Every structure is written in structure tokens, then in C-alpha cells.
Amino acid sequence: QVQLVESGGGSVQAGGSLRLSCAASRYIGGRRCMAWFRQAPGKEREGVASIYTSDSSTFYADSVKGRFTISQDNAQNTLYLQMNSLKPEDTAMYYCAATSYAWSCPPMSPGGFGYWGQGTQVTVSS
Numbered sequence: 001q002v003q004l005v006e007s008g009g010g011s012v013q014a015g016g017s018l019r020l021s022c023a024a025s026r027y028i029g030g031r032r033c034m035a036w037f038r039q040a041p042g043k044e045r046e047g048v049a050s051i052y053t054s055d056s057s058t059f060y061a062d063s064v065k066g067r068f069t070i071s072q073d074n075a076q077n078t079l080y081l082q083m084n085s086l087k088p089e090d091t092a093m094y095y096c097a098a099t100s101y102a103w104s105c106p107p108m109s110p111g112g113f114g115y116w117g118q119g120t121q122v123t124v125s126s
Contacts, residue, residue, distance in 0.1 A: 002026050002115050004096045009120030016086050016124070022079040022096030022117060029053050029074035033105035035113060036070060036081045038092035038122075045095070047108025049081065059105060064090075086124045093119040 003025035012018055020036065028034060035050035049070040050059045058070055069082040079096055097113035099106065106112030 002028075002098055004098060004115055004117035006094065006096045006117040006120040009094060009122045011123040011125065012086055014087055014124055014126050017082070017084045018086065018122060020081040020083065020094055020096075020120060020122075022081075024077040024079070024098070026077065027074065028072060028077050028079065028098070031101050031103065033099040033102050033113075034072065034079045035097045035105070035108065036079075037095045037097055037108075037110060037113075038090075039095070039119075040092040043092075045110050047110075048094070050105045050108060051079070052102075052105045057105075059108065061108070083122070086122075088124050088126045091122060091124050093121050095119045 005023045008020040032053045036048040037045050038048050039045040051070045067085045071080045096117040098115040
């Protein structure tokens with residue numbers, strides 16, 4: 001079991017930056033995949049970025065590639081999402097997610113992740 005708690009959301013203007021944090025209740029290193037998803041009102045939850053904690057390999061959705069950076073701090077048991085050049089279409093509730101032991105990151109579908117945080121709201125105004 002692992003509990004996840006997100007923080008760092010807020011309201012910014014387009015072009016601004018935010019850094020989201022996800023504090024885990026236990027060590028996040030080793031063979032585990034961690035990810036950020038987001039869900040806008042009336043839309044399905046979509047994968048934003050993932051990181052395989054064993055080798056720090058990453059994956060990004062096309063919509064955020066070049067603007068968002070996912071990273072991990074194993075000593076602090078914390079996952080981050082640095083979001084730059086934010087756009088109004090980035091407005092959503094952002095969720096941290098994790099798998100249990102895994103050999104690689106699964107496809108970016110919510111069903112592939114067993115542990116979820118409660119979410120943090122990001123609002124980008126034009």
C-alpha cells in the first residue's frame with residue numbers, strides 16, 4: 001500500500017508556471033511506475049507524464065511535451081511535475097498515480113495504476 005498526497009496546484013495566467021508535488025507514504029524508488037494524470041470537467045482522465053522509478057525513464061503526452069517535466073526525489077519520496085508555458089487547456093484536476101511492483105510503465109491508462117492521490121486543481125486563465 002502507498003498513500004499519495006498532491007500539492008502545488010493553483011491559478012495562473014497563460015504562459016506561467018507551476019510545480020506540482022506528490023508525497024508518497026513510502027519509498028518510491030525501485031521497480032515502480034509513477035505518473036501524473038489530469039481530468040477536466042466533462043472529459044475523461046488522461047495521462048500527462050510517467051516515470052519508471054528504477055531508471056528514471058519518462059513518457060510525455062504530446063500535448064505537454066517540451067513544456068512539462070516529471071521528476072522524482074527518492075530521498076524525499078516525492079514525485080514532481082514542473083509545468084511551464086501553461087495554457088488554458090491545461091486547466092484540470094491533476095492526480096498523482098502509482099503502480100505496485102512493475103517491470104516497466106504501463107500504457108497511460110488509469111486502469112494500469114492502482115494507487116491514486118486526491119488531486120490538486122490547476123486553473124490557467126487567458
